[in-house]
Amino acid sequence: EPREGTVLTVISVAATTAAAHADDPPGDLVRAVADRAAEALDRTTDQLPELASAGVVDAGARGFLVLLDSLVAVITGVSARRRRYRGSLMGGGRPGHPDDATCSGSSEMDFEVMYLLDGAAGEHIGALRDELDRIGDAVVIVGDSSSGDGERFSVHVHTCEPGKAVQAGLAAGQMSDIRISCFALDAIRSQVDSAEPPPRYKRAIVAVVKGQGAAALFADAGAAVVRADGGVSTDILAQAIRDTDAAHVIVMANGAMTSQDLVSVAADVRSQQRSVVSLPTLSMAQCLAALAVHDPGESADADAYAMAEAAAGARWGSLRRAEGRMMTLAGTCEVGDILGLIGSDVLVIAPDQTEAATALLDLMLATGGEMVTVLAGSEVDDAALDALAEHVRRNYAGIELSVYATGQGDDLIQVGIE
Structure with missing residues (x-):
């Protein structure tokens, strides 16, 4: 019993549009089909009373539009931008259902x-x-x-x-x-397991860090800290998430775990009473930028989005000591050379920490920046840190520099640019 306002309606519009543009170039054809389908999708809310009550578009039709937009991206190389399709809250009850609403269109079978x-x-x-x-x-x-x-x-x-x-x-x-x-x-x-007590806290942040100073720094910033100086297992991270006793947990592993392991941990600890979001931070410098915008007063989704945006916008680099001879983007390094990395790419090779640190900073600030954060490891030379501070003072007036003794053992320093 086909009804208007379902995926069938949108497919029909797409087919009619495709026939009308059959002689157009492929890119124009698929764009026209996707755009007309998007317009038809918006109309589904008015065509079905159930959708109008819930304040949503038809879900199957929305899925069909995803396929059409993917076709456009494959053929033209350009992705279509669509509005966010969200339901409305009505009557203070469940999303889309007033307290006195009836489900006249649904099955009454058992x-x-x-x-x-x-x-x-x-x-x-x-x-x-x-x-x-x-x-x-x-x-x-x-x-x-x-x-x-x-x-x-x-x-x-x-x-x-x-x-x-x-x-x-x-x-x-x-x-x-x-x-x-x-x-x-x-x-x-599907109801909440009564054996699991409700969480005591609304939200928590779990940060995986290296170094005693880093542990203190991130704890002071409000995060539950997991030390990973010698590596960290999925079981340890999962238990740390449970120990937060929070309904919504944001996890930042800072490059200490693979994405597969993070997905596994999130699936293991997620429950009816606990949601888990892993932000793809690859360094403690990015994590610190995310924590700076953390706002417990915001909604959980808005807070996680703002933190992810801040982490993604923070450019980060590091200094490491070469442990072997290898080819890099900056040339061939020898054992003991100081390497300057931006992300995972080696762009600086220098004989000492001072030269490497200043050269790395110049590269990172070439595209601008207002604030430099340096996380100092346990093996960094104080002279290199002093030289870096003097270099910023002399050459980058107006740029704020913050240095924290985090004590990580792998990177000599981590640098974040915001």
């Missing part, structure tokens, strides 16, 4: 029944559909003859009489893979 059916003749499928329509709703029967062993049908129905739905299938053919789900039980299982 069970979902699905099974596969083999060896059924066409007239048997017609009779099966009639019987399932009589005892339930949301009936879907799809045939598949790709296996070459005759047609197999996938059957789906919502009903209060699951036994009769199965009996109807038995009368039509050979059944397999029978699945019966109870909506009430699914709802109970």
